[in-house]
Each structure stands twice: as structure tokens, then as C-alpha cells.
Amino acid sequence: MYLFKNVFILNPTDSGPFDFFKGSVLIKNDIISRVYKDSESPLDIETDGIIEIVDGNWQTMLFPGFIQTHIHLCQTLHRNMAENIALIPWLKEHVWPYEAKLTGKTIGISVITALKEILSSGTTTVLDMGTVKHQDVIFEIMEITGFRYAGGKAMMDEGTGVPDELLEKTDGSITESVRLYEKFHNKNNGLLKYAFAPRFVLSCTETLLSEVRILSDKYGILIQTHGSEHKEEVEYIRAKTGYGNISYLDHIGALNDKTVIAHTVHPDDDEIELIKNMGASIVHCPSTNLKLGSGIAPIYKYIQRGIKVGIGADGAPCNNALNIFSELKMASLLQKGINHDAKIMIAKDALRLATVNGASIIGESDRIGRIEEGKQADIVVLDMNTPQTINFECHPSAALVYGCDPRNVKATMVAGKFLFRDGMFSDEIRDIEMFFNEMREE
Structure with a gap:
């Protein structure tokens, strides 16, 4: 279980302006459980297990994977x-x-x-x-x-x-x-x-x-x-x-x-x-x-x-x-x-x-594509405190398309699990890479 707090959230729409706001996002298992906007407080959340708090310090933006x-x-x-x-x-x-x-x-x-x-x-x-x-x-x-x-x-x-x-x-x-x-x-x-x-x-x-x-x-x-x-x-x-x-x-x-x-x-x-x-x-x-x-x-x-x-x-x-x-x-x-x-x-x-x-x-609109309660937690965590993304709050979509590159990616989550985080890949990825590198040819 994860709680992203003090983050900016940029959410695509099918047409018109994107949703862009300050807030917090609660992940339970593989699902986006709650999306808190602006002044809504996540402090009163009820949890039935250990929760890791990921503090974005208002320098991080969440975007759908x-x-x-x-x-x-x-x-x-x-x-x-x-x-x-x-x-x-x-x-x-x-x-x-x-x-x-x-x-x-x-x-x-x-x-x-x-x-x-x-x-x-x-x-x-x-x-x-x-x-x-x-x-x-x-x-x-x-x-x-x-x-x-x-x-x-x-x-x-x-x-x-x-x-x-x-x-x-x-x-x-x-x-x-x-x-x-x-x-x-x-x-x-x-x-x-x-x-x-x-x-x-x-x-x-x-x-x-x-x-x-x-x-x-x-x-x-x-x-x-x-x-x-x-x-x-x-x-x-x-x-x-x-x-x-x-x-x-x-x-x-x-x-x-x-x-x-x-x-x-x-x-x-x-x-x-x-x-x-x-x-x-x-x-x-x-x-x-x-x-x-x-x-x-x-x-x-x-x-x-x-x-x-x-x-x-x-x-x-x-x-x-x-x-x-x-x-x-x-x-x-x-x-x-x-x-x-x-x-x-x-x-x-x-x-x-x-x-x-x-x-x-791919026929998955009901599961992925937006940061939305009930959808799968497929999220990219972006570091916006970089020279190429200065003033990103003015035009967040432009900052993402024209300014960001892989250096801005702090973490990538698929179905509620970090597969990449802070320069490291999951244990499963590292293990299977080792398996194939050591495999003998048939």
C-alpha cells in the first residue's frame, strides 16, 4: 500500500483541457483507491495494513503510465x-x-x-x-x-x-x-x-x-x-x-x-x-x-x-x-x-x-489510461525539479512533452508495484536478467 502526497497530478481527458491539480493518491494492492484533490486531507484514511508514504514535496508529478x-x-x-x-x-x-x-x-x-x-x-x-x-x-x-x-x-x-x-x-x-x-x-x-x-x-x-x-x-x-x-x-x-x-x-x-x-x-x-x-x-x-x-x-x-x-x-x-x-x-x-x-x-x-x-x-479503457479511483495503479512518477521543466505548473502538458526525458522518471508502477524506482529495477527483473545471462544455449 502506498500514499503519494504533496504531488501534482496531471490527468488526460478524451477531449478538452486535462485535469491538473495538487493532491494525494492512495494505492491499495493493484488499484487506485482514492484520489485526494487540493485541500482534501488523506490523514484520516483507514488502512488495513502497512502503508508507505511517498512525499513528493511539491516537486513531483504523477501521470498515467x-x-x-x-x-x-x-x-x-x-x-x-x-x-x-x-x-x-x-x-x-x-x-x-x-x-x-x-x-x-x-x-x-x-x-x-x-x-x-x-x-x-x-x-x-x-x-x-x-x-x-x-x-x-x-x-x-x-x-x-x-x-x-x-x-x-x-x-x-x-x-x-x-x-x-x-x-x-x-x-x-x-x-x-x-x-x-x-x-x-x-x-x-x-x-x-x-x-x-x-x-x-x-x-x-x-x-x-x-x-x-x-x-x-x-x-x-x-x-x-x-x-x-x-x-x-x-x-x-x-x-x-x-x-x-x-x-x-x-x-x-x-x-x-x-x-x-x-x-x-x-x-x-x-x-x-x-x-x-x-x-x-x-x-x-x-x-x-x-x-x-x-x-x-x-x-x-x-x-x-x-x-x-x-x-x-x-x-x-x-x-x-x-x-x-x-x-x-x-x-x-x-x-x-x-x-x-x-x-x-x-x-x-x-x-x-x-x-x-x-x-x-487495446480495449483497456476501463482499467488504465487515467489516474482515477478504481482503475489499475499504472503510474509514472516524474521529477519536475529539473532545469528543463522549470515553470511546469504554467503548462504541465507542454513541460511533459517538450521538456521531459527519461532523466525525469523517478519511478514506474504497474498494477500497484514498482518495477522501476530510483534507478533500480524490481528483484524479479534483476533475477530473470541474471537467469538469461547465465543460461546455456540449447
Whole structure:
């Protein structure tokens, strides 16, 4: 049980101004039990156990834990090894060969390395796409560490340049995905969720893509995929199918309202309207899209059209950082720049991508995304007594998006437990990191 007192609280809203106030927050088990505002006193609280008081001394701000709705934790060990190259050759020459060689040990080390980076920069939830194999390892790490994780194995049953180790039979890919769903979905008190993950059109047959949509409807779970990321990709798909990327997915019946499409840099207007009408979601990955030369997704247009938009750092080989602060700042500034309008995509709009929007995209709005009584205690604790956040009380959202970086993160709590605090990770994270470092290869 924890009581945060003498803190500032910044709370996102779906629209309009954010809630910003001085107060205190009481955490019981994994739940936000009470939120005290301004003059309300937490001194008369009734507790049925030991309580730790965390005094912010009016120099600390609490914010909901960040939600990244597109990331590849398994790729982290290939950081700084795939530079100055566009998407398709980047996949064929670097990422797919790297993933083909992953073992249980190396994928474990990769995931733990990524987990430490995102926790120390305030992320408490991810929607992750794994590789074709070893997805059990990722779920087991998340279960042991207590992180909030949605994800699934990459599904790949065709494609030019796909290594043999990654190329699956269609039935086998589906069978394995369903097995993982049945084993892990909703486990660990609901912290784990399964999501089907057909990689993208160029590595999936029409049969696989359409079957995944049927399974999503049957089980009521997410589909995550990549779409319209790079012009070369879109041109390949048009030459192969006669359709644009998103139009093709719709044509074969592969889309539904649980579809989450990463990137979406190059859809045409009809495809944008299609996404809106379908109720599908888009995830913005600004750093990756710039680094691979893919372009700038017009997310302000998507938001104005009423499309749900999330945000993610994508993977270490194409970013190269996984911290959310870089993405938030980039998401805001890019839209201001390409639209020549300083008044759009303000800091609050960027923060919604990583909080209330992210929670909605993964179907967890009733549990996370705000600091609210009854919700899960997923919280990032920010040190605002730093040179880059001076006068944060004047514009707290702006201070968070344009001034903060991982150095401001004092602690990250998931479901009422500190997984990162004062530069240290939880015992479970340190223990499992040691386990994988000492593991012998099979």
C-alpha cells in the first residue's frame, strides 16, 4: 500500500483541457483507491495494513503510465546494426536474418533489455509484435516481471527474402497462434493479452490474413499488423494485387474494428475513410518513419476524421531508442511543421496518443489510461525539479512533452508495484536478467 502526497497530478481527458491539480493518491494492492484533490486531507484514511508514504514535496508529478501500441521487443539486440537503409532492404538484409537466428536465450536477453529501457522511461503497457518463434519466452518474462503486455507471434507464410526459419505453413501459423492465445490470454490477473500478428501483406497469404480476421471475430481479440509504411511497399502491393495496401486488406475481408495498423504513412483518402468507417486504429511511429525514409504520417488529419491513433517507438534497429518521450515530442512537432500551424497537435493531443487513446486501442479503457479511483495503479512518477521543466505548473502538458526525458522518471508502477524506482529495477527483473545471462544455449 502506498500514499503519494504533496504531488501534482496531471490527468488526460478524451477531449478538452486535462485535469491538473495538487493532491494525494492512495494505492491499495493493484488499484487506485482514492484520489485526494487540493485541500482534501488523506490523514484520516483507514488502512488495513502497512502503508508507505511517498512525499513528493511539491516537486513531483504523477501521470498515467505510458502505453506504446506498437513495438518489437525481440529486436533490441540488433540496435545500431541496420543504419541508413529503407524499409524493404532493411527487413530482408537485417531484421529477418536477425530474427531467424534468435534463440530462447537471445530473445530473452533482447526482451529484458527493452523492458528495462521502456520502464525507466515510464512505459507501463505495450502492444508488441514478436517474431515467428519463442513467443512463449516473451509471455513468461512478462508474467514473472508483472508488466502489462499485449502481443503475439509474428505470422509469416510467404514472402520474397523471408528466411526458411521464419517461413511458416499457413495452418501451422494459425494453430500456433491459437495455442498461445489459449495459454496466455488474460493470464496473470489480466495483465497478459494475446493479439494476432500477421506481419504485413508482403509476408502473408490472402488465406492467412482473412483467416486471422475470422479468428479475431471469434475470440474478440486484436489484430496487429503493418500497413502503408513505405511507398515501395505500397507499390509492390498494388503491382501484386491491383489494390492499395489498406484497400487490399479490406477487399479480402482482413479488417475489423479490432485491427491495429502500425505506421499508415501513405494511405489515400478513400483508405482513410475506410479505416474510419471500419473502426480500426492507427499507430504512429514518427522516429522510425523518418529514419527509414518512409515519410510522415498525417496523424492530425486522422484525428480530425475521428480515427483512433496511438503511438509507439517500434523497434531498436529502426529508431534506435525505445523511450516514449522522443516519440511524443516528434508527434507534436512534425504535425505543426507539415501543416504550418503552431496551434495544432498541441502537447495534450500528443499525450492522448500514449494514454487514453492507447488504452482504448487495446480495449483497456476501463482499467488504465487515467489516474482515477478504481482503475489499475499504472503510474509514472516524474521529477519536475529539473532545469528543463522549470515553470511546469504554467503548462504541465507542454513541460511533459517538450521538456521531459527519461532523466525525469523517478519511478514506474504497474498494477500497484514498482518495477522501476530510483534507478533500480524490481528483484524479479534483476533475477530473470541474471537467469538469461547465465543460461546455456540449447
